Amino acid sequence: MSESESASAADLVPIRALLEASGLPTSDLASARPEFAVIRERGQVVAAGALQRYGSSALLRSVVVTPARRRSGLGQIIVAELERLARASQITRLILLTETAAEFFTRQGYRVIERGAAPKDMQESAEFRSLCPTSATCMAKSLTD
8 A cells, every 4th residue: 555745855856757747837846835745666756746825725736646657546645645734734625727637636526616716826826827728627625524
């Protein structure tokens, strides 16, 4: 059974490589400084995901699994860990943007929302303004249920 853990500074290089290989945005990682969780197998990062906090909400971003391990449940483990971390930090709602994984996130309990329904400060993030196209699906999940 794979377990997730907080990412270390040394994990940022393999996380960035995994994101870039999967076509996910990385240009704002240094400035946004999202908090990553990772899953390692044999010392290698095989899955990652991050939270970027905006008041009582957070942007769930950069959920990625190495191609060889996709469809193995690692994405679900990462999302569950990020939700646990969010609840522990009194975050009440997670919001995400996705171009390719809407079905995956629907299975995790996320629902499509209008992009404009996200908190205003989140809408000012690079992720919302420029990194994810307007065609990306915006989804949210309440953590208070």
